[in-house]
Amino acid sequence: MAESAYRAEGLTRTYGEGASAVHALRGVDLDLPAGEIVVLLGPSGSGKSTLLNILGGLDRPSTGRAWFRDRELTAMTDRQLTRYRRDHLGFIFQFYNLMPSLTAEENVELVTEIARDPMTPAEALALVGLEERLGHFPSQMSGGEQQRVAIARAVAKKPDVLLCDEPTGALDSTTGREVLGVLQHLNQTLGTTVLIVTHAAATAAMADRVIRFADGAIRSQERNSHKLPAEEIEW
Numbered sequence: 001m002a003e004s005a006y007r008a009e010g011l012t013r014t015y016g017e018g019a020s021a022v023h024a025l026r027g028v029d030l031d032l033p034a035g036e037i038v039v040l041l042g043p044s045g046s047g048k049s050t051l052l053n054i055l056g057g058l059d060r061p062s063t064g065r066a067w068f069r070d071r072e073l074t075a076m077t078d079r080q081l082t083r084y085r086r087d088h089l090g091f092i093f094q095f096y097n098l099m100p101s102l103t104a105e106e107n108v109e110l111v112t113e114i115a116r117d118p119m120t121p122a123e124a125l126a127l128v129g130l131e132e133r134l135g136h137f138p139s140q141m142s143g144g145e146q147q148r149v150a151i152a153r154a155v156a157k158k159p160d161v162l163l164c165d166e167p168t169g170a171l172d173s174t175t176g177r178e179v180l181g182v183l184q185h186l187n188q189t190l191g192t193t194v195l196i197v198t199h200a201a202a203t204a205a206m207a208d209r210v211i212r213f214a215d216g217a218i219r220s221q222e223r224n225s226h227k228l229p230a231e232e233i234e235w
């Protein structure tokens with residue numbers, strides 16, 4: 001059986017109390033094997049980001065338990081969660097969060113300087129097809145190129161898992177497909193587990209596993225028998 005990346009049992013997350021409480025997660029059970037591309041779909045407010053943040057060690061559930069491999073995230077101290085994020089995860093968000101005063105190479109260097117066994121920034125930027133743009137500043141690049149720098153930054157430390165929250169949310173469909181192609185390439189060449197939270201339902205076509213959320217719970221989960229290359233996704 002494939003090694004497990006994540007498991008979760010009965011995760012709930014409630015914000016606030018009493019009548020105004022928001023039940024962002026209402027009991028989520030999960031079992032995600034390592035090495036897959038997993039796409040989480042669902043309407044706005046259905047709890048997708050909340051789940052991603054808990055698996056990413058950025059938030060804690062109100063009740064329930066979660067594991068990364070055989071380590072229980074919900075039993076970790078804040079320090080242990082910080083190390084878990086540093087040693088195992090890369091994050092990609094809708095907005096690229098690049099430092100405007102640093103070049104592409106220097107933006108990636110921010111991570112490679114503190115990682116244990118990183119690629120060089122040039123290697124990471126080559127993986128996302130930006131080997132020619134090392135010395136460019138974010139303002140000199142398109143949105144898609146900036147997102148590729150952000151992906152290079154996330155993968156430079158060779159993470160086991162890439163957690164992506166709306167990675168194509170700010171991009172047009174052509175550029176979005178290119179960015180998804182980069183994620184697919186990383187999954188195929190490095191075996192990185194990739195979790196993608198998105199509104200773009202078409203992204204499901206490139207997933208190994210599609211999880212649909214509604215109202216804080218998983219409504220369905222399916223495995224794709226036939227995955228499409230990202231370039232062939234119809235938006």
Ligand SMILES: Nc1ncnc2c1ncn2[C@@H]1O[C@H](COP(=O)(O)OP(=O)(O)OP(=O)(O)O)[C@@H](O)[C@H]1O
Nearest residue numbers: 015022023024042043044045046047048049050051
């Ligand atoms: N820090 C917070 N404080 C209060 N409520 C929150 C907080 N974070 C999220 N929520 C609420 O929890 C619910 C789930 O939010 P979440 O961001 O997980 O949904 P989502 O499915 O990712 O939505 P979207 O697709 O719009 O990003 C929403 O009703 C949201 O308003």
